Structures are given as structure tokens and as C-alpha cells.
Amino acid sequence: MSRIGKQPVELPSGVTASLSGQTIEVKGPKGTQSFTATDDVTITVEGNVIKVDPRGKSKRARQQWGMSRTMVANMVHGVTNTFKKELEIQGVGYRAQLQGSVLKLNLGLSHDVDFQIPDGVTVTCPKQTEIVVEGHDAQLVGQVAANIRDWRRPEPYKGKGIRYKGEYIFQKEGKKK
Structure with a gap:
């Protein structure tokens, strides 16, 4: 299991996330960023937490799981800091x-x-x-x-x-x- 992918991404105050299909858009005080995930992962937004889960047990799904979570975390960090x-x-x-x-x-x-x-x-x-x-x-x-x-x-x-x-x-x- 991915140790990185398991961790949820917390949204700090002033940051909002919206999901449409496989594209997540994060808005914050320093701008807006978006990321389109592959079909190997499922992204869910629940309150102020973003979770990324794999859709299967394949090697590619596990690779995309950790990478997608890191991309989302970097977007959240990027719209608040540099x-x-x-x-x-x-x-x-x-x-x-x-x-x-x-x-x-x-x-x-x-x-x-x-x-x-x-x-x-x-x-x-x-x-x-x-x-x-x-x-x-x-x-x-x-x-x-x-x-x-x-x-x-x-x-x-x-x-x-x-x-x-x-x-x-x-x-x-x-x-x-």
C-alpha cells in the first residue's frame, strides 16, 4: 500500500476545492490550480479534506495513487505559499x-x-x-x-x-x- 497515498490532504482556511469528473481545481489566496487525474484513481472531496484512492490493485493504479495525492498536496501548498x-x-x-x-x-x-x-x-x-x-x-x-x-x-x-x-x-x- 502507498504510505503517501493513504494520507488525506487537509485544506487550510481560505482554500476551496471543487471536483468535476477526474479534474480537481483548488482556489486559494495566491491563485488557482487544477490537475486532471488518470482513470486509475478516485478523488473525493469531503468538507476540508481531499482523499485519493486507487481503483484497482494493479501496479499502475498504485503508482498513480501516490503521485496523484502528491500533485494535489502540491497544489494546495502552491495556492497558499510559494x-x-x-x-x-x-x-x-x-x-x-x-x-x-x-x-x-x-x-x-x-x-x-x-x-x-x-x-x-x-x-x-x-x-x-x-x-x-x-x-x-x-x-x-x-x-x-x-x-x-x-x-x-x-x-x-x-x-x-x-x-x-x-x-x-x-x-x-x-x-x-
Whole structure:
């Protein structure tokens, strides 16, 4: 049984959920989000609690059970709070700056990288070597942070590149004489 799927999702005050078929829509003070579940699970809204149950004992139904419950919980969290990913830039001359809705990255390439920030996400640069990605959609925040990180992933010899805050990069030993 899914340990995650068994847990009900509590709706905090100020948040409402409506169900139509397999689509659940959550409204809160910070916006509205919706999710369409597969036919392998059943979603029910009872008062201020949302429950997700599998429709069968198949492996796919059990997989969708935990995933659907997590998606609903992330939507409830997203309409009340924000999700946040912090990135650090390490390397000589590497820096980031914000110009309107474009993040300019100087990463030691022959050209500057202009990263267009999508709607629904806010990006800030408190320092030249820090990037903070925030938004109400957990998947979108994670994807934008991953796309920024892909421009220069941390390399294992000197550790230069863009990394998540607190991420440990295993350092390899260099050549020996």
C-alpha cells in the first residue's frame, strides 16, 4: 500500500476545492490550480479534506495513487505559499543579472546566455552569484531551475558551474605526475 497515498490532504482556511469528473481545481489566496487525474484513481472531496484512492490493485493504479495525492498536496501548498529553488554560481567571472524578464548569464562561454523567464515564475538575483526561482507551481519552479542549471552544470574537477544551494559535488582527483 502507498504510505503517501493513504494520507488525506487537509485544506487550510481560505482554500476551496471543487471536483468535476477526474479534474480537481483548488482556489486559494495566491491563485488557482487544477490537475486532471488518470482513470486509475478516485478523488473525493469531503468538507476540508481531499482523499485519493486507487481503483484497482494493479501496479499502475498504485503508482498513480501516490503521485496523484502528491500533485494535489502540491497544489494546495502552491495556492497558499510559494515553492522556492536557490541556485549558486561558482567560477571566476561567472555571474547572473536580471534585465526585465530576461536573466543574463555570463558563464565563460563565448557569448552571454539570455534566459527568458516564463510566466508563473519569478526569478531574483540577490547577489551576482545567486539565483532564486520562486512560483506557485512546484513542477514549473523545478523545471526552470533545472533549465538554468543545464547551461553550465558543475564539473567534477574544480566544481565550477551552477549548482543548487547545498548540493554536494564529488570532487575528482586531477592528473598526477
